[in-house]
Amino acid sequence: MGALCLMQAEAGDEDLSRRVLAFSSVVVDTLDTVASVTVGTMIRDGYGGPGTCHALYCALPRPEFTGMSILLTGDENAYPPGVVTVDIDSPGMLGFYSSLAPS
Secondary structure, X not given: OEHHHHHHHHHHOOOHHHHHHOOOOOOOEOOOHHHHHHHHHHHHOOOOOHHHHHHHHHHOXXXXXXXXXXXXXXXXHXXXXXXXXXXXXXXXXXXXXXXXXXX
């Protein structure tokens, strides 16, 4: 998760960042110098707003992160083909299972 995504989430929903950071698997990527330039270029080139572009940057292969990036999002259509996204409201996410979910 990009720091800008966390910032936007908190701006839109009080205490959302606290709830997100409670998950041990969440990693927040900082917006350092290289990331700032890259994210700015992505915004200028029309890939989306600051939060979306920082999330895209975080999903790119980088030497400091060797795992597979999966973006947990409420808007899978905000990302281009090839970016692995999972809808945060899909069955099985965040401990909710389709057989147990209210109908």
